[in-house]
Amino acid sequence: MQAGELLMMSKPFIRYILLSALAVAVLSSMSSMSSAYTVTLIGACSSSPINATHSYLLFRLNNSGNGPAQEVVIAPVIAGAQTNQSTIFLPALNASNYSVSKIDLHNLSVSGTYVETFVVTYRQGTSSFVTMFPCLSYINHYVQSNLLVTNVSQKSDKVIGTVVNYGPYAINASISFLISPLYASQNATSYKNVSIAPGGSSEVSFAYKPIYGNNNSFSAGIAAQYYHNGSHYATLQILSLKSKSAAPFSFDTLIMLIVGVILIIAALIVISIVVGRRAKKSTKQQPSE
Numbered sequence: 001m002q003a004g005e006l007l008m009m010s011k012p013f014i015r016y017i018l019l020s021a022l023a024v025a026v027l028s029s030m031s032s033m034s035s036a037y038t039v040t041l042i043g044a045c046s047s048s049p050i051n052a053t054h055s056y057l058l059f060r061l062n063n064s065g066n067g068p069a070q071e072v073v074i075a076p077v078i079a080g081a082q083t084n085q086s087t088i089f090l091p092a093l094n095a096s097n098y099s100v101s102k103i104d105l106h107n108l109s110v111s112g113t114y115v116e117t118f119v120v121t122y123r124q125g126t127s128s129f130v131t132m133f134p135c136l137s138y139i140n141h142y143v144q145s146n147l148l149v150t151n152v153s154q155k156s157d158k159v160i161g162t163v164v165n166y167g168p169y170a171i172n173a174s175i176s177f178l179i180s181p182l183y184a185s186q187n188a189t190s191y192k193n194v195s196i197a198p199g200g201s202s203e204v205s206f207a208y209k210p211i212y213g214n215n216n217s218f219s220a221g222i223a224a225q226y227y228h229n230g231s232h233y234a235t236l237q238i239l240s241l242k243s244k245s246a247a248p249f250s251f252d253t254l255i256m257l258i259v260g261v262i263l264i265i266a267a268l269i270v271i272s273i274v275v276g277r278r279a280k281k282s283t284k285q286q287p288s289e
Contacts, residue, residue: 037067039124041093043133043219045116050081051140055105059118059135061090062098069093069122074101080114080139080232081105093122111140112232115223117178130182134221136236147173147196147224149237157185159239160205161222165196171226177206178221185209208241217242 046058059076063069072090076083088101119132146167153160165171176191184190188207196202204222220239225232 037095037124038065039063039067039069039122039129040065041069041120041122041131041133043118043120043135045135045137047136047138049138049141050105050108052108055108057103057105057116057137059101059103059133060098061093061101061118061120061133063093063095066095067124068095069124072099072120072122075119075121076103077117077119078103078105079116080109080112080137082107108139110227110230110232112143113138113145113234114232115176115178115221115225115234115236119181130180131219132178132180133219134178134223134236134238136234139232143231143233145224145226145233145235147171147226147233147235149222149224149235152222152237152239154239154241157209158205158207159220159222159241160203161237162201162203163194163196163224164201165198168198169228170195170197171228173224173226175202175204176223176225177208178223179206179208180218180220183208183218183220 040063042062042064044060044062046060048054048058050057057076057078059074061072061074070092072093074088074090076085076088083103083105085103088103090099093099114137115134116137117132117134119130121128121130123129146165146169148164148166149161150164151160151162159177163173163175172193172195174191174193179190185207190206192204194202194204206222208220217240220241222237222239223234224236225234227233
């Protein structure tokens with residue numbers, strides 16, 4: 001068989017593969033366009049002190065994006081008290097809208113300031129996301145922390161900050177890195193114990209998983225907490241971290257991959273035809289017994 005005949009026989013296969021590949025590319029593009037909207041969630045807590053007559057915390061979740069967050073699940077992680085509400089479900093949170101959730105509390109702890117965390121999962125189009133929002137709450141009354149988290153910076157896959165003691169006494173504090181479970185580094189601790197002298201400071205760093213996207217931001221926080229003279233103290237530095245830019249997957253690259261696959265399959269077809277012809281020819285030439 002001549003090379004021209006082989007090429008003519010393989011043309012229908014190449015045409016089918018090319019049309020199928022282009023159809024997949026177009027459908028993928030249409031699918032991406034159909035969910036091409038943003039969901040930007042912002043969470044915050046009420047600032048009213050929690051006590052026996054006001055035994056609840058309000059959590060407001062706002063969507064400032066241009067599309068809905070669907071199947072929203074809010075999971076409160078409460079410190080300084082207990083709650084029976086493990087999750088709160090919202091069927092949808094539309095763009096430019098907000099929702100206020102009431103978290104009933106009981107068994108209040110000692111007076112002071114605490115850090116609460118709200119883990120939020122939601123669906124955007126066909127993708128699911130997990131984020132979190134830390135905030136301060138006040139049991140019985142507000143107390144001012146002598147610790148302050150400053151000079152926070154994002155370097156590579158680490159967050160670095162400085163904890164400063166502005167008080168007149170030494171403080172043994174627990175420093176926590178609050179971040180979505182989706183981004184938390186499994187090989188790094190999320191809290192550290194430090195002892196800071198009056199007027200002193202301590203640098204802390206925490207690692208997290210590398211995150212790739214189109215320079216999207218995600219919420220995190222560094223909290224410093226300690227006990228002193230029967231009260232609980234807490235300070236919180238809320239962070240808006242940036243994801244890394246992923247290399248774009250261009251249309252030219254897609255076409256090159258499609259052409260490469262077509263050439264490989266076409267070569268396999270030609271080899272299969274040649275091998276088949278040779279096998280038939282060899283069979284016909286064998287002498288009958």
